[in-house]
Amino acid sequence: MIESIMFGLTIGAILYLVSIGFAITFGTMRIINFAHGSIYALSVYLFMMVLPYVQNFVLALVISVVLIIPLSYLIERYIIRPLYGDAVHYALVATYGVLFATTDLIKWIWGTNPKLISVPTKVTLQIFDVDFPLYRLIIIIVAIAVFFALNLFFRKTIAGKVIVAALDDSTGVRCLGIDQYRYFSLVFIIGSVLAAVGGIIYSPIVSAEPYMGFKFVLLAFAVTIVGGMGNLTGAFYSAFGLGMVIAMTARVWPRLSEMMVFVVMAAVLLIRKEKDFS
Amino acid sequence: MLSVDSVDVFYGHAQALHNISLELKQGEFAFMVGRNGAGKTTLLKTICSLLSCKNGSITFENKDIQKLRTELLAQQGIRYIAQDKKVFSGLTVKENLQLASFAAKVSLTETIDMALEIYPEFKDLLNQKAGMLSGGQKEILLIVRALIGKPKLLLIDEPTEGLASIVIKDVFRLLKMMKGEVSAIIVEQNLKLVSQLADRVYTLREGHMVKEISNTKECAIMEELEAYL
């Protein structure tokens, strides 16, 4: 049981890192950005390519994340930004196209076989009489640290406040004369960086395969919906909550664990709709 | 200072404004009246570039502003205040003002002083989430926000809609105070208020401009206005 809880927390941490960028893009620009999955998957493959050269997990992570930034910028600048304000489905189709293209690119360069990445530290800790890998604890701590850092960013910096304001009323921000797109680009890149970090630190636990971008962007979508679209604190709780759902379902029916996430998402949507009507 | 000339505006294929013209001089308050769906909001949004027009032209201080983006127009002094009374509800009142001061490059202290001068009740509300304000306070906050950095033209969409009559007085007082300092086009259904402040009144009906009154005397006669609604 405790093992499952720890497992749930680990997945929750990853889900949070991966979802935050997706949630911000959705909340501010009303754009469902499937290309977020591209960033996630590509950064893991880049990481695998860089790691043998530098032989240092953290350094390879930093390098891969830095390499992914220009790609993230290009996606934002040339695919997402031209579609700001257009009907939701344009961006959906366009970013889905990017996800397809990068998935094929990955298959072409690296092949379709899953790739294993070894865990950087095999140390285990004793928590409540259970062996708990230090590496997973680090993941959880990273996610919580990111949560607090983002909170500071959104509460204390002008850029953060512009985003919070735009989540409420993006027209209002424009009518003050603030060029919100500059700030959107900034948080878009922050979101991509977090997804890359999430993808990379999760990769030793699972394995890398070309379709992982699809899987995770759908999970990020669920986290965003359950967290209350545009509610960034909600995304944190929802990520850990859904992480628990995955872990607990995995105890009983491992095959259905990820599907459960979408069952919960559907249930949340229905309940919320009931509430809206009453 | 502002001149809208023979403008047509469409939502997809549906035409919302037909051949609309409008004129505003420096310091004037123009009011726009008309039933629901007449196109008042559409016209304000077109002026501030939130919507684009098909034909015709819009010039401000003798410059064509049709192609300029909303953000840029706001920086040049044209600010739109939407009908929905949406403040940045996740931010405090002070932070709402801070963003306005940041955008207008005015210091925050100066901004807060100005806000308190206009509406002293904000003093105890500065650190409250703006979402907690009453409807009237939200509208006043929106207007104050738009006033930071000396704008030239305010486009205010139904500032008193849905407000209790005591609060309408506050908004009225604020508008009266602004009169002469800034030009404005104000959509307003409250004809009593219109008759007391208007230099011009434009009446829209189903996307057409059906009547323009451009002398203050006539604007002050409410029956005149009622006839066209």
Ligand SMILES: Nc1ncnc2c1ncn2[C@@H]1O[C@H](COP(=O)(O)OP(=O)(O)OP(=O)(O)O)[C@@H](O)[C@H]1O
């Ligand atoms: N986003 C939109 N898409 C399509 N049609 C729209 C849209 N917004 C408004 N319209 C239509 O354009 C016409 C003018 O609407 P507008 O909102 O400008 O009216 P209004 O005079 O401001 O009305 P109200 O008093 O209700 O605010 C209406 O027929 C409306 O249905």
Ligand SMILES: [Mg+2]
């Ligand atoms: Mg309207």
